[in-house]
Amino acid sequence: MYQSAVLSVYVDLALGLVVSFLLLSLLVSGLNEAFVRLLSIRSKFLWAYLRDTLDGADAKTGSWLPAKVTDVFRVLPFLRDPRPRHSDRPAPSEPGKMPEPEAKASDSMIKLLYERIQEIDHAKRGRTSIANLPPGRFAVAVMEMASAGNGDVEHFLGKLQQIDSPLYGPLKGIWETSQRDLERFRQGVESWFDGEMQRLSMLYKRYVKWVLAVLGVVVTLLFSMDGLEYAKTLLRDNAFRASVAAVAEAGPDAYDELKARCTGGDPVPCVTETLSQPALVKMMGQAMVSVSIPAEGDPSVLWNGGMWWDRVSTPSHWPGFLLTYVALLFGAPFWWDVFRRITGIKSRR
Template sequence: MLSVYVDLALGLVVAFLLLSLLVSGLNEAAVRVLAIRSKFLWAYLRDTMDGADKKTGSWLPASVLGVFRVLPFLRDPRPRHSELPSPSKPGEVPETRTGDSMIKLLYERVREIDHGKRGRTSIANIPPARFSVAVMELASAENDVPQFLAKLQKIDSPLYGHLKGVWESAQGDLDRFRQGVESWFDGEMQRLSMLYKRYVKWVVAVLGIAVTLLFSMDGFEYAKTLLRDNAYRASVTAVSGPEAYDALQQQCTGGDPVPCVTEVLSQPALVRMMGQAMVSVSIPAEGDPGFEWNGGAWWGRVSTPSHWPGFLLTYVALLFGAPFWWDVFRRITGIKSKR
């Protein structure tokens, strides 16, 4: 009896793991194609170093809809990619504000780690130590830190307030100032990562709904199918004598039980459930795989209220994510982590 529940748990975990991996893959593909991570970072840097745009406001919108609408399609905050190495002499902060002057100066100091992507930078992460060194290089171009801060104040850069507090805490010590800038930027990157994950959760939620409905994956129906297949296999292995054979023949609608047994044993419950998607894939014993439009049957399942609790179960399971289900699968099977 225990093996029945173990089979049921493994079947559900594997199904949720595969669908969660699909959700994660779709999310990662969209992030890479649209360069979301890089745009997120440089939008924050523009707000921090150059301030909000006078016409369009903040580069990193505050609302969820604003982020999804602006960053992927409408505005690209990333600097233009350059194949040239960083100049030997850091650029000086201009006397008057020129829009993205500070971003250009920062990019000059970090572009050795860059490679172009459709004419824009692909840098999605700047180590805090590298950022603090870049700030020190820009300060050296202005002869000293107080003069550098005065230039930032003159161009009305939001970075002035942050660095001024760090400089006062360092009490004029350049090494402590560099370490303070590094610690401050590290904290900002952690805060930005938390903000990014908050937006990613919305994307995963939408993709989870799409994948659940696309495959019309009813979690309750799948669990019942697993239990039914397990009981059927048990009855097959228990066949001994004509009476048991007659009972098996009745389960196969009165026909020859051999094709019925072959179909159940060769088509696991997961394969049958995945075959109820909008576009089903069939892999015959001989020949090439085939694709079949399954729109009518798919819509019948989606529009049937009795399937909705099962869809809800699958959707909630996908929100836990692939790492969670992999950990559950590893614990059930006894697979040990290499770490």
């Protein structure tokens, strides 16, 4: 009996910590997704890569896709928009012609590519909203561009070489390895672009990790979530529930003891109020701004600036903040998997 009671305490403690870390991790992921969608980061990231791959680096400002993490999130969201202008017209039946070498525009290939795929687009503040380009669609677009003019892949590759497009090297290699077979060439372009998209996705995730790390610090400090203090509060709540249950079973003498612990004449309101505020609600109530839901009346928003600053500026809370921050770095999928393992919930996959 004693061992089962102790095990129950530890399970409650583990579940409480896992649920709190899961909720905060979901908040971090939600803030990141809102930031990405609001500023169209994925779409800009894709088209910056396409500009570098098709047309090359800009003569004045260099690569469209900066190499440094700070430059990516400083340039793409605010300073440079690599996306082409949105067009609500379907792709024309005849592809546009390749530009002459002496009249090469910096975005000539991007215009030709977007011309072939614009039917899958929809407007978003005047710019394209395409954030994912299927490899099969890209391969078909390349084949359509190659059919312009003389309708010969060799002629198309020669034009790419003349305008000094970075796309020439990969396509030339694919054309040679496909032994100049059009179907194998199309499949080769599709496979190559699929690999490039996987590499771009890995690069994007590496940049996003830095954003999630910053958001983790913000959420931890905003809620002043001390993981160690929260664990102690969970244990106190469990002990209080156990004492209340013992009082209910012991009789009037134990009731008098509980009455002595609670200030006031009747311990029932004291017990009710304590049990109605679990540890997670108490910890969330120590955020900079909290919401109070009374038993009667409307909810109210409370400003806890003074109390929040005292907690943040107290060094004894810093180890708990560090514990919460490190837990958030594992991400919501990790904590959801831990929660499933503890509770026995099976995945439907």
